[in-house]
Amino acid sequence: MRELYAKLNRLFPLGELTERRSNLAFITLTAEYLRPVLLHLRDREGFSHLVLLTAVDWLEEGQFQLSYLLSDRANGRDIGLRLMLPRDGASMESIHDLWPTAATYQRELREMFGIDFPGSPRINEEFILEGWTDIPPYRRDFDTLKFAQENFVARPGRETWDPARHMKDQLYPDGA
Amino acid sequence: MGFCMSVRDVLSPFTAWKNLFLDPVTIRDPLNDRPGAARYRGFHQNDVGRCIGCGTCETICQNGAIDMVPAEGIETKQGDSGLRPRIDYGRCCWCALCVDVCMTGSLTMSNAYKWVESDPDLFRFTPGVDRKYWDDAERGYRRPEDHRLTPRERAHMGEMAPEARIGSFDEIVHGYSIEQARLEADRCVACGLCVATCPAHMAIPDYIAAVRDGDYERGLRLLYDTNPFSQICGRICTHRCETTCAARHEGDPIAIRWLKRHICDQIPHEKYLEIVGKPAPATGKRVAIVGAGPAGLTAAFDLAKQGHSVTVFEALDKPGGMTRWGIPEYRLPYDIIDREVAVIRSLGVDIRCNQRIGRDISLKSLRNGHDAVLITLGLQLGRSTRIPGSDHADVRKSVDLLRQARACEDFGTPRQAVVIGGGNVAMDIARTLARLQKLAYGEVRVTVTALEDFAHFLADPEEVKEAGEEGILILDARGPQQVVVEDGKVVGLRTWRVKAIFDEQGRFAPSYDETDEQFHPGEMVVESIGQMTDTALLGDALSEQLAWNRGRLQVDLGGRTSESWLWAAGDMVRGPDVVSAVADGHRVAASIHAALNPMKERQ
Structure with a gap:
């Protein structure tokens, strides 16, 4: 993988290489070089398969991280490309023309994280959330517990005890 | 039609017969014979014996x-x-966050996934308590070894290296930086199990949250709500809270004591006075307190805040009690005690030093001049082994030597010393002597002989470790037999190996292996085997009137003695540690306050 990285690095300005296994590595890059690097990997290096496209919300840094995982089946190796996007008004170039399946991933990311991929087929159609009105639920500032409490009723008769208060009542009821 | 068939057509149905001898691909009874995958996240299991009820699963x-x-x-x-x-399986989505966060690893998920009931309320169940068919399932989701939501190890605490610290009395522990403290605070899951264990029931999870938020004023306010000796406890507390911390089950307990110290270290002294606030309007009631240790001063703090006029009478020339005279400076610098006392004085508490009862003042006069009297005499007398030779002038008590060392009195530092005892006080005097020897003679020659073996040692493990690093020889299971005196001078201690400390009834009655005798040379022997209260200070008449319980003054839950005007608190009625004394100070102050305001109490 180091050889491949060195070769790529002569052609494109890349960020760091993270090797996870001998046949799995991740390369960071900036958004503008994603398409040429993907094309090169697909057409010149045998990474013909887009395994997945996913995102991580780095809330504190105000950024989304996108990970594109590609597979070179003939040689049994995978490579991931990672890039950061500003979280505000997050938008990324679509790659559905390189891999048609990307459109599905992009539609999912649009719905779950609110990341736009202009031009991607059916990008604004509902994916699995029907009638969703809240902020995208995979954003880390989405309060899952609050949503669950507001939308799903608890069965009657539920009761809970706070551990510290319960211990106080049991072990030192008179405050001593 | 049959006439038209080829041979192949005739035989072909039979070719399928070869499959008769292969294992079937289909499952014979798919409703019953299809176990979940090995790491399937199915129904919950809880090893209730391992579970500590911390509620972290509920929180996440x-x-x-x-x-x-x-x-x-x-x-x-x-x-x-x-x-x-x-x-409640009506709400569970089997995400397994509860398993991932579980502090003991007791909560897991089996690979079972079938459960049919007609009553929906039955799907609310307590795993491990309500028996289920999957309780003993061996397969299912368990948190992988390396998968942890909270770091296993505590944030690193910087300390002076042994070579550097042995030549001085400088404080050993550096204290956390803001960054380290925040990392450590982040490990706390705020379950609050520790609160019950802390004698003063400090609001531990809340002040740790204040560290996480960087809101040190809120933190200090929380500390002073329950403990006016927070700066001191942040350094030398016996930190029993850490022995019940949920994090200790699969890693280091949270460094609760160091986080408390960290809060105290972040706030400038002037700010303390502002945060502690002003006392309530004067009540006109007068309270006398004998002894300016943690119990007496905590009671003074509470009573002064409630508007009572409090005077503290201290026999020695500076307040602080055992925190000043019993704890070496390398663990607790003097200025920390001075700062703590200044906060208490800022509430108007009048602390009068060099006032020993029986010599400078009498309890009778205190009784006449005050509405209530509290005695917190502490444990100022060292116990003796009473072995032959122990009456020699060079056989000392650790409590006396520590006091002299802190007062910078020259008690004749021995070139070689033997300490009898295995508790924290024995470590304190051994390490104090080691420093004095290093300063005076350039080498450490201290032997500690403890009755207990290392498996049952009384001193904290870090004290034993640090003493060892400082060149002190610690011998376990050694019973003192005789202080050997030659030509009128102490030359050492003779010990036998301890076979057992307690007899079959569990009473203290050490038995020895007399064939295993050792001689430990030294021109001074220090007894550090326990302390007691100097009850003679009470005077014969009062001692006669008071009710006693096995040599200890008898008090009620609020610390009141059988004499209605007299309360007692601290080490003399509780075990010897600062935070217990603080807790006792609060209790006794509440009792005195109630007695001084009988009308309010009745409302």
Whole structure:
């Protein structure tokens, strides 16, 4: 993988290489070089398969991280490309023309994280959330517990005890 | 038609017959014979004996599916709330966050996934308590070894290296930086199991949250709500809270004591006075307190805040009690005590030093001049082994030597010393002597002989480790037999190996292996085997009137003695540690306050 990285690095300005296994590595890059690097990997290096496209919300840094995982089946190796996007008004170039399946991933990311991929087929159609009105639920500032409490009723008769208060009542009821 | 068939057509149905001898691909009974995958996240299991009821699973559950409920046969005790998680399967989504966060690893998921009931309420159940068919399932989701939501190890605490610290009395522990403290605070899951264990029931999770938020003023306010000796406890508390911390089950307990110290270290002294606030309007009641240690001063702090006029009478020339005269400076610098006392004085507490009862003042005069009297005499007398030779002038008590060392009195530092005892005080005097030897002679020659073996040692492990690093020889299971005196001078201690410390009835009655005798040379022997109260200070007449219980003054829950005007608190009625004395100070202050305001109490 180091050889491949060195070769790529002569052609494109890349960020760091993270090797996870001998046949799995991740390369960071900036958004503008994603398409040429993907094309090169697909057409010149045998990474013909887009395994997945996913995102991580780095809330504190105000950024989304996108990970594109590609597979070179003939040689049994995978490579991931990672890039950061500003979280505000997050938008990324679509790659559905390189891999048609990307459109599905992009539609999912649009719905779950609110990341736009202009031009991607059916990008604004509902994916699995029907009638969703809240902020995208995979954003880390989405309060899952609050949503669950507001939308799903608890069965009657539920009761809970706070551990510290319960211990106080049991072990030192008179405050001593 | 049959006439038209080829041979192949005739035979072809039979070719399928070869499959008769292969294992079938289909499952014979798919409703019963299809176990979940090995790491399937199926129905919950809880090893209730390992579960400590910390409620972290309830807190992390994003579906609000978990309640913490009392469970039959499970007692609330130190380090275990006695509650167990009950899960509502109407809300659970099997995400396994509860398993991933579980502090003991007791909560897991089996690979079972079939459960049919007609009553929907039955799907609310307490795993491990309500028996289920999957309780003993061996397969299912368990948190992988390396998968942890909270770091296992505590944030690193910087300390002076042994070579550097032995030549001085400088404080050993550096204290956390803001960054280290925040990392450490982040490990706390705020379950609050520690609160019950802390004698003063400090609001531990709340002040740790204040560290996390960087809101040190809020933190200090929380500390002073329950402990006016927070700066001192932040350094030398026996930190029993850390022995019941949920994090200790699968890693280091949270460094609660160091986080407390960190809060105290961040706030400038002037700010303390502002945060502690002003006393309530004067009540006109007068309270006398004998002894300016943690118990007496905590009571003074509480009573002064309530508007009572408090005068503290201290026999020695500076306040602080055992925190000043019993704890070496390398663990607790003097200025920390001065700062603590200044906060208490800022509430108008009048602390008068060099006022020993029986010499400078009498309890009778205190009684006449005050509405209530509190005695906190501490444990100022060292116990003696009473072995032959122990009456020699060069056989000393650790409590006396520590006091002299802190007063910078020259008591004749021995070139070689033997300490009898295995508790923290024995470590304190051994390490103090080691420093004095290093300063005076350039080498450390201290031997500690403890009755207990290392498996049952009384001193904290870090004290033993640090003493060892400083060149002190610690011998376990050695019973002192004789202080050997030659030509009128102490030359050492003779010991036998201890076979057992207690007899079959559990009474203290050490038995020895007389064939295993050792001689430990030294021109000074220090007895450090326990301390007692100097009850002679009370005077014969009062001692006669008071009720006693096995040599200890008898007091009620609020610390009141059998004499209605007299209360007692601190080490003389409780075990010897600062935070217990603080807790006792609060208790006795509440009792005195109630007695001084009988009308309010009745309302």
